[in-house]
Amino acid sequence: MILINGTAADSIPANDRGLAYGDGVFRTLRAVYGKPLHWTQHYARLAHDCARLALPCPDEAVLRNEVCRAGAAQLNAAIKVIVTRGSGPRGYGPPESPIPLRVVLSSPYQPQAAEEGIQAHLCKLRLSHQAALAGVKHLNRLENVLARAEWQAPEIREGLLLDHDGNAIGGTMSNLFIVEDGALLTPDLSRCGVAGVTRDRVMAIAQMLGLACHVKNCTLQRLCDASEVFFVNSLIGLWPLRRLEQRLWHAGECSRQIQVALASGDAECT
Amino acid sequence: MILINGTAADSIPANDRGLAYGDGVFRTLRAVYGKPLHWTQHYARLAHDCARLALPCPDEAVLRNEVCRAGAAQLNAAIKVIVTRGSGPRGYGPPESPIPLRVVLSSPYQPQAAEEGIQAHLCKLRLSHQAALAGVKHLNRLENVLARAEWQAPEIREGLLLDHDGNAIGGTMSNLFIVEDGALLTPDLSRCGVAGVTRDRVMAIAQMLGLACHVKNCTLQRLCDASEVFFVNSLIGLWPLRRLEQRLWHAGECSRQIQVALASGDAECT
Numbered sequence: 001m002i003l004i005n006g007t008a009a010d011s012i013p014a015n016d017r018g019l020a021y022g023d024g025v026f027r028t029l030r031a032v033y034g035k036p037l038h039w040t041q042h043y044a045r046l047a048h049d050c051a052r053l054a055l056p057c058p059d060e061a062v063l064r065n066e067v068c069r070a071g072a073a074q075l076n077a078a079i080k081v082i083v084t085r086g087s088g089p090r091g092y093g094p095p096e097s098p099i100p101l102r103v104v105l106s107s108p109y110q111p112q113a114a115e116e117g118i119q120a121h122l123c124k125l126r127l128s129h130q131a132a133l134a135g136v137k138h139l140n141r142l143e144n145v146l147a148r149a150e151w152q153a154p155e156i157r158e159g160l161l162l163d164h165d166g167n168a169i170g171g172t173m174s175n176l177f178i179v180e181d182g183a184l185l186t187p188d189l190s191r192c193g194v195a196g197v198t199r200d201r202v203m204a205i206a207q208m209l210g211l212a213c214h215v216k217n218c219t220l221q222r223l224c225d226a227s228e229v230f231f232v233n234s235l236i237g238l239w240p241l242r243r244l245e246q247r248l249w250h251a252g253e254c255s256r257q258i259q260v261a262l263a264s265g266d267a268e269c270t
Numbered sequence: 271m272i273l274i275n276g277t278a279a280d281s282i283p284a285n286d287r288g289l290a291y292g293d294g295v296f297r298t299l300r301a302v303y304g305k306p307l308h309w310t311q312h313y314a315r316l317a318h319d320c321a322r323l324a325l326p327c328p329d330e331a332v333l334r335n336e337v338c339r340a341g342a343a344q345l346n347a348a349i350k351v352i353v354t355r356g357s358g359p360r361g362y363g364p365p366e367s368p369i370p371l372r373v374v375l376s377s378p379y380q381p382q383a384a385e386e387g388i389q390a391h392l393c394k395l396r397l398s399h400q401a402a403l404a405g406v407k408h409l410n411r412l413e414n415v416l417a418r419a420e421w422q423a424p425e426i427r428e429g430l431l432l433d434h435d436g437n438a439i440g441g442t443m444s445n446l447f448i449v450e451d452g453a454l455l456t457p458d459l460s461r462c463g464v465a466g467v468t469r470d471r472v473m474a475i476a477q478m479l480g481l482a483c484h485v486k487n488c489t490l491q492r493l494c495d496a497s498e499v500f501f502v503n504s505l506i507g508l509w510p511l512r513r514l515e516q517r518l519w520h521a522g523e524c525s526r527q528i529q530v531a532l533a534s535g536d537a538e539c540t
Contacts (some may be wrong), residue, residue, distance in 0.1 A: 002284050011281035014272045014290060014373055019282060019352070021411035024291030052413070054419065078360060082289070083461035090348060090377055092411065092418035092442055103284055106358055129434065132416055140410035141291035142323070143364065146402055148362035149324065164399065172362055 001073065003066045003104040016101055018084030021092065022139035024101075025049040028084040029197070029234045031071030032270040037081060039064060041197045046081065049136045054094070054151070055085050058102050070106040078109035078235055085223035109235060113134075117242030117251045118157040118231075123147040123219075124174070126164045129191040137194045148172045158231050160244060163192050168218045168233070174233040176218075178226035178256045182228065183212040185226075198232040198262065205261045211254070228252035230259075237262050271343065273336045273374040286371055291362065294371075295319040296352040299467070299504045300379065301310030301341030302540040304496060306349060308504070309334060311467045313421035316351065319406045324364070325355050328372050340376040348379035348505055354409070359406035387512030387521045388427040388501075392490075393417040393442065397433040399461040407464045418442045428501050430493075430514060433462050438488045444503040446488075448496035449524045453482040455496075468502040468532065475531045483526070498522035500529075507532050 002010050019212035027046050030037045038141065043060050071077035074169035082103040088095045125147040133140070138211050147159050158171040170176045175196045177186045184206050189195050206213040223229055229241035229249060238259040240251045272280050297316050315332050320327035341347035352373040357366045395417040403410070407426035417429050423498045428441065429439040439457050440446045445466045454476050459465050475537045476483040493499055499519060500509035508529040510521040 004284060010284055012284050014280055015273060015375065016289070017415075018289045019286070019354075019373075019409070020296075021415050022409055023412060023415050026290075050428070053416070080290075080360070083477050090350070092414045094415060095420050105285065105288070114402075125402055130398040130413065133412060138412055139292055139473055140412045142403060142408055142410045143400065144362045145287075145291050145293050145364060146323075149364050174322060193479075256477040 001070050001106050003070050005102050006062070006066055012101060012103060013270055015087045016084055017086060017088050018082065018101060022141070023053070023094070024055065024082060024084030025053065025137055026080060026139060027137060027164050028078060028080050030266070031067065031077045031079050031106070033075060034068045034072030035270060036064070036067045036071065037266050037269040038197055038201065038209050039067070041200060045137070045195070045197055046083065046130045049138065049226055050245040052136045053138065055083065056098065058083060058100055063102065066102065070104045074106065074108050076109045076111060077106040080105045082139070099242055108239045112236060114157065114236070114239045115251065117240035117249065119155055119161045119243040120171070121156045121162050122150040123150055123159040125150065125161070126199060127161050127192040129164060131191055134192050135189045137196070157239065166219055168220055168223045169193040171231045173220060174231035174236065174239070176219060177202060177230050177232065178223050179228035179252060180222070180226050182254070183214065184254070185214045185216060185218055187218050188215050196233055198234050201262060201265060202232055202258055205223055209243050209257060209261070212224055228255045230255045232262070237266070271340050271376050273340050275372050276332070276336055282371060282373060285357045286303060286354055286358060287358050288352065288371060292411070294352060294354030294409045295323065295407055296350060298348060298350050299408060300536070301337065301347045301349050301376070303345060304338045304342035305540060306334070306337045306341065306423070307536050307539040308467055308472060309337070309450045311320050311470060315407070315465070315467055316353065319408065320353060322406045323408065326368065326370055327355065328353060328370055330529070333372065336372065336374045340374045344376065344378050346381060347376040348380045349392055350375045352409070357401065373540050382506060384427065384506070384509045385521065387510035387519065389425055389513040390441070390511055391421045391422055391426045391429045392515055393429040393431050394429070395420065397431050397439050397462040399434060401461055404461050404463060405459045405465040407466070414442050426440040427509065436489055438490055441501040444501035444509070445505065446498050447472060447502065448488060448493050449498035449522060450492070450496050452524070453484065454524070455484045455486060455488055458485050464511065466503055468504050471532060471535060472502055472528055475528055478533070479527060498525050500525045502532070507536070
């Protein structure tokens with residue numbers, strides 16, 4: 001199901017700035033029988049990202065209502081919320097009073113457990129540094145598309161993205177954590193990458209569990225030396241990394257604890 | 271007028287990858303009574319950019335026909351041709367056999383002479399380096415949007431963009447040339463920037479006029495030391511730079527020669 005500005009439809013104006021320039025932001029989240037999980041956090045991130053682009057964020061209640069309606073028909077739905085700067089005349093200059101476009105798409109979603117951990121591809125594409133856009137889940141996602149196009153093998157579930165300096169930043173569609181000496185580390189996203197809601201949740205869970213969680217640079221070597229590595233996002237939950245190139249890991253205790261805490265947080269929402 | 275896959279329409283599918291990821295390319299060109307100027311070069315660049323993204327390029331004759339139809343009603347039309355990877359299921363992975371979407375938009379266009387030269391803003395936003403996308407006129411244009419949003423003053427007609435290393439790369443919507451010791455220099459676009467058709471044309475004109483034209487890095491200092499600086503694109507032709515911050519230039523002989531050659535090349539097309 002697709003809602004465009006609240007109305008069931010399947011198309012958007014051809015002169016929308018989301019198409020022309022990728023001038024907008026989005027979130028992907030899970031809904032259970034129309035109830036969006038962790039909605040407050042998703043909306044907060046959406047509003048934060050809109051502010052980063054000086055884009056008026058749609059009203060919370062309006063958007064929540066649309067998300068609920070879009071997901072209502074399914075037990076498990078993947079909901080994508082897109083907010084663009086709307087239609088505009090020719091040229092990059094943003095309209096003085098933009099009328100944002102809201103697109104809410106839902107599709108059936110089958111949670112994919114990965115207890116044993118997953119195999120990841122080391123992407124050749126290196127993420128560029130752009131502090132003005134770093135962390136924001138904006139619609140300029142060609143780097144992710146090119147990185148995801150690097151592998152076809154179905155047994156590879158995610159790709160690890162490094163930046164130009166060789167720091168691990170995240171998966172193509174997920175955030176990254178490593179465990180070293182019993183503490184968590186997640187990459188600093190001040191120059192590239194996307195800050196997801198599940199990353200925030202893992203940091204909060206770590207605090208509850210009494211685990212330290214550092215936000216800093218993480219070289220590939222450091223990642224390979226880590227005792228555990230895992231990817232997170234709102235749909236997959238937590239995927240432990242079992243294999244990257246020749247390096248193998250066993251699913252570790254820390255990943256398992258956080259995986260359980262994430263799942264129980266999801267269950268509390270439903 | 272808007273043609274979507276050849277049919278007059280004003281909307282595109284909401285699940286198009288052009289909206290979701292900016293997964294596509296575009297060109298902007300001028301048409302006179304429906305005749306696109308320098309079409310062969312524009313199509314060649316479009317096909318080249320499609321190949322860079324592993325995106326099937328629509329047939330030349332099909333696209334030319336649509337461009338002609340879209341521009342037919344106007345003396346001077348600005349035509350924008352967008353090609354996206356089309357609709358697809360959820361996820362960054364490109365579909366195995368994408369069906370590209372063609373969007374051709376035309377709007378009335380008033381050529382804006384700028385014989386006296388223009389005033390430019392020195393953009394604070396610095397372009398990021400991404401060799402995988404550099405030179406390509408793709409739909410991920412948030413850097414241009416943010417840069418263009420830096421000024422409102424109508425007397426400022428263009429913004430000068432530097433990269434992270436402090437090299438001048440181009441205008442927000444145009445390519446850049448400087449003149450030093452009677453030779454042209456245009457920035458190297460192998461790490462960022464967009465390679466426009468008019469840039470190619472200026473290089474060809476320089477050769478005809480017996481002027482050297484170098485493609486290399488150009489620091490801001492070097493630009494400020496240049497005897498002439500100008501911006502080019504398919505709609506504006508050539509705009510001499512008259513003022514950047516406190517630096518003033520007079521419209522120079524070299525700019526004037528090339529401006530005339532560009533205009534006469536346009537006239538030959540019509």
